[in-house]
Amino acid sequence: MPSSASDLYDVAIVGAGSAGLSGAVTAAELGLSVALLDTSAQVGGQFYRHPEPALGAVRPEALHHDWSAFRSLHRRLESVESSGVTRLAGHHVWAVTRDDADNADAWTVHAVTGADGDGERPVRVRARALLLATGAYERQLPFPGWTLPGVVGAGGAQAMLKSGLVLPGRRVVVAGSGPLLLAVASSLAHAGARVPAVVEASGYLGYARHMRTLAANPHKLAEAAVHGAALLRHGVRVRTRSAVTAVHGRDRVEAVTVSRLDRDWRPVAGTGRRVECDALAVGFGLAPQIELATALGCATRPAKDGTSALALDALQRTSVPGVWAAGETGGVGGAQLAIAEGELAAISIAARLSGRPAATAGGHVRSLRRRRDRMRAFADVMAAAHRPGPGWTRWLDDDTDVCRCEEVTAGRIREAVTDLGARDARTVKLLTRAGMGWCQGRMCGAAVACLAATGGDVPPSAERRPLAVPVTLAALASLAEPNTTPEPTGSDSTDGG
The missing domain is CATH 3.50.50.60 (FAD/NAD(P)-binding domain)
Incomplete structure (x- = not known):
């Protein structure tokens, strides 16, 4: 060695x-x-x-x-x-x-x-x-009120529970899209949280068209059955083809609006229903x-x-x-x-x-x-079953923050597209600073790209960046210095302690 x-x-x-x-x-x-x-x-x-x-x-x-x-x-x-x-x-x-x-x-x-x-x-x-x-x-898609305290990522809620043994709230709505939602909801319910609903923007019927693939992966069906049984046992309702389209509250989350969606993820008029909660765990895949x-x-x-x-x-x-x-x-x-x-x-x-x-x-x-x-x-x-539909941008009003770091609203991004001729996320970034904050677009990148695209769908993006994480000038200056010997760490305790 x-x-x-x-x-x-x-x-x-x-x-x-x-x-x-x-x-x-x-x-x-x-x-x-x-x-x-x-x-x-x-x-x-x-x-x-x-x-x-x-x-x-x-x-x-x-x-x-x-x-x-x-x-x-x-x-x-x-x-x-x-x-x-x-x-x-x-x-x-x-x-x-x-x-x-x-x-x-x-x-x-x-x-x-x-x-x-x-x-x-x-x-x-x-x-x-x-x-x-x-x-x-985690991939996030914005909606009115998503910056309120009490709104956390679905994976973030699970991380809080696994690493800190804490819950994001007592009454937690779990929303977004993807199989992670079921795991998060069952974990939260098992730990004592009240979960009024799991709000899934897609459905599960897309899996039915691939029965041979499902049959070849029985462990995945078993996982789904375990989560489903846990949710049923705790009285958690799963609402498919629905999304949280607004969050309400003054200092933190007090309730959410859940709306039905059409096949393209556009909210169906008149279907919004208010659900009381003190936290929202939301994520749209990884x-x-x-x-x-x-x-x-x-x-x-x-x-x-x-x-x-x-x-x-x-x-x-x-x-x-x-x-x-x-x-x-x-x-x-x-x-x-x-x-x-x-x-x-x-x-x-x-x-x-x-x-x-x-x-x-x-x-x-x-x-x-x-x-x-x-x-x-x-x-x-x-992945195909839970791919975001292009109509999700209808959730946004012009005052909705899309880039949280730089406080760039959906209205400013739309203005860059319609009035200034931006047709891609990079141009929108140059005109509005969306994606130029501390997270470097990890939170807003997909949303900005979607709003910039003429078709409304989320285009794949793979920017080349010289730095993968934020570093200080001192770290960059060290490139000219002799190499530094890494210090190995000892074994960690993972069996509960």
Whole structure:
């Protein structure tokens, strides 16, 4: 294992969620030295987020599905951490560059330590191969009142519960689109929240047109049945083809308006109904987090849900030699798919570094690819079923903030399109500053692109940015300084403490 900053790891893995963990333990078991970088202090990513040990949770698995899969990965990590994996927690990766100083096939991962740049220290990690397992972030679509305190992301509500053991409110409406809503609602209800309704903008009939794909993924049907039973047990009503089109309240959420939608997600006049609540958990699916990859020039593809994902080959390779990706970066598909892709990527990397074709791994690779393809097919069905319709922009009035960071309203964006001739999100950004704030368009990017598009649909977007996360000038200045040795972190406690 590398002992100094000038040494090379065999592979650097960015992201310690399902895909990154699977890739790390598989690569280490195949004899590779691994640097595993993640922003969090604990492994597991968003899906397997769990309470800090100081909270004293004795049953973290109660808030998770497939906890046994994570436990297995973590035990494997513990067995190889002393010999094959250097875990670098609390590392915010802001760029990756090709290392052409003395080895054209090496990569340098640039990171800073510290929470949100507070007391940050620059770190560089060099490796012969790169595996990007950076996951995804929530996609949000704005509506009147969405900036009120008490409106949180659906995934954010689940993160609050999993990591902090707190609820966003006592009476929580869950709304948006996608299967995450069912998981969030059942978790909140199980934890003691009153959930008046799950408001799903799409429907579930789209799945029925793909019975063969459903039959090939029985574990997904089982998950849906578990969530459905939990909601039925807690008396939670699921309202399909509906959306929260307004939030009401003075200092925080007091109620929401739920309206019926037509097939294009346009609100049906006269169908608005007021639902009392003190919190709203809302999300419209997930968007792959691919900034590091696109900065390297990796090719992307339009995903079925209107987002952009990385274009990957059968062995998880990107279009850039030496760079692999796994998990949500290739399209949102869940933890089990991510685990399979992480393992497949690690096998491919090991074969490449040893000069052997991956096919020499024989039947296991073929079986792994079949399992990956089966789950990826389901992910495509799921993405298409919950793709936002173009009519959602009818929810917005001109005073609705679209870009929260820069306080740019829907009216200003429409003015840029109709009066100033903007036809794409980049031009709208230049004219209004929408997407130029702290989040760099992660919250508003999809909405701005949709409002700028003449057809109203959400066009895929994959901007190339030199910096994946905000960094200080001091971190940039460190590029001219000698390399900094990363400090590995010890094993974390994940069994509840």
